[in-house]
Amino acid sequence: MGQQESDCRNTNSFGLSSGQICPLSPLARERLFTQPLPLLFLPCWCQMGLNTVTCRKQVIMGGRKMPRDEENAYGFQEFRSALQERRLRLLLAGRSGTGKSATGNSILQRKHFLSRLATTAVTRACATGSCCWASWDVEVLDTPDLFSPEVAQADPGFKERGRCYLLSAPGPHAVLLVTQLGRFTAQDLQAWRGVKALFGAGIAAHAVVVFTRREDLDGGSLQQYVRDTDNRALRELVAECGGRCCAFDNRAADGEREAQVGELMGLVEELVRDHGGAPYTNDVYRLAQTLGGLSPEERLRRVAERLAARARTWPLAGLWRWPKAGLGTRCKLGLAALLGALFLLYLLCRRRPEAVTV
Numbered sequence: 001m002g003q004q005e006s007d008c009r010n011t012n013s014f015g016l017s018s019g020q021i022c023p024l025s026p027l028a029r030e031r032l033f034t035q036p037l038p039l040l041f042l043p044c045w046c047q048m049g050l051n052t053v054t055c056r057k058q059v060i061m062g063g064r065k066m067p068r069d070e071e072n073a074y075g076f077q078e079f080r081s082a083l084q085e086r087r088l089r090l091l092l093a094g095r096s097g098t099g100k101s102a103t104g105n106s107i108l109q110r111k112h113f114l115s116r117l118a119t120t121a122v123t124r125a126c127a128t129g130s131c132c133w134a135s136w137d138v139e140v141l142d143t144p145d146l147f148s149p150e151v152a153q154a155d156p157g158f159k160e161r162g163r164c165y166l167l168s169a170p171g172p173h174a175v176l177l178v179t180q181l182g183r184f185t186a187q188d189l190q191a192w193r194g195v196k197a198l199f200g201a202g203i204a205a206h207a208v209v210v211f212t213r214r215e216d217l218d219g220g221s222l223q224q225y226v227r228d229t230d231n232r233a234l235r236e237l238v239a240e241c242g243g244r245c246c247a248f249d250n251r252a253a254d255g256e257r258e259a260q261v262g263e264l265m266g267l268v269e270e271l272v273r274d275h276g277g278a279p280y281t282n283d284v285y286r287l288a289q290t291l292g293g294l295s296p297e298e299r300l301r302r303v304a305e306r307l308a309a310r311a312r313t314w315p316l317a318g319l320w321r322w323p324k325a326g327l328g329t330r331c332k333l334g335l336a337a338l339l340g341a342l343f344l345l346y347l348l349c350r351r352r353p354e355a356v357t358v
């Protein structure tokens with residue numbers, strides 16, 4: 001694939017102008033969360049396969065098998081139109097200093113984002129850049145440190161995180177989790193958790209792990225590196241992202257960089273096909289889709305408000321994600337059985353109303 005560099009579009013003014021699709025019915029998961037009783041047991045049931053709501057499903061539509069993501073509110077027609085639109089939104093994420101901006105510049109094939117070696121974070125605000133790749137209009141969103149625990153102090157009003165949402169609305173087709181080859185640290189893992197905290201655990205189905213400093217492979221195979229690494233957290237991360245990973249040497253010569261971008265875009269195209277052309281979406285993106293008529297400030301205020309509300313219910317959301325948090329299957333089943341037994345015990349021990357004697 002060859003890249004034709006050009007500015008297809010200007011930066012997205014909060015991303016709401018393109019591909020607006022009305023939200024459909026709220027997710028079954030959200031509905032279930034409004035029911036108090038099954039709340040405790042949902043994660044277990046879900047993990048045990050009793051609840052199929054969270055699972056990616058194959059649905060038969062018009063004689064064709066279509067993959068469908070639970071997080072997606074799109075219907076069949078919308079899948080098709082998303083593909084026809086030929087637009088890809090890529091969101092760069094990861095800890096500070098891993099090479100997100102440099103990777104963004106490699107994709108855009110020009111120096112668009114500020115990228116340099118520094119002891120403190122260089123990127124201070126979300127920024128977008130766009131280019132054409134093959135027949136795709138590609139929009140790249142670079143992010144500042146939105147994913148570390150420090151974000152709570154740095155962005156107390158959820159403004160920057162709100163901008164991140166609005167700039168990537170109606171949702172990213174792929175999240176590129178950028179990490180340095182050979183330096184996958186606790187901070188990288190925290191950043192990945194931060195990505196899931198901000199967007200929801202379902203984002204993993206749209207994630208690609210991008211390693212910078214490809215030159216350190218010395219011509220070796222990335223797959224083998226990932227397979228052989230003794231860093232278990234890294235192996236688990238790549239597995240969680242469906243094995244999608246690639247490597248960039250952002251200082252390589254133009255031709256080599258173009259080949260690396262081609263490799264990444266191949267993974268992204270496959271991902272997009274797997275999702276029937278639909279980007280990742282969640283309740284915040286769906287909210288953003290309804291705010292088209294409002295001023296940018298008002299949209300930001302509403303989205304920030306929703307993010308703050310989500311953060312307040314974070315322990316509940318954490319409960320939902322808990323089954324995917326890396327516990328062993330046996331352990332999860334054991335806990336599920338224990339919770340089930342406790343629930344039965346509660347039902348049995350509940351005081352029955354006294355029999356009324358006349």
Ligand SMILES: Nc1nc2c(ncn2[C@@H]2O[C@H](COP(=O)(O)OP(=O)(O)OP(=O)(O)O)[C@@H](O)[C@H]2O)c(=O)[nH]1
Pocket residue numbers: 095096097098099100101102103114115116117118120121122123124143144145212213214215248249250251
């Ligand atoms: N050798 C080498 N250096 C790289 C590569 N990718 C990025 N770098 C360097 O890593 C440093 C940090 O890169 P940035 O792109 O600024 O990293 P960032 O993640 O955007 O950093 P923040 O904006 O602070 O979050 C810069 O000096 C880059 O030149 C790579 O593939 N190889």
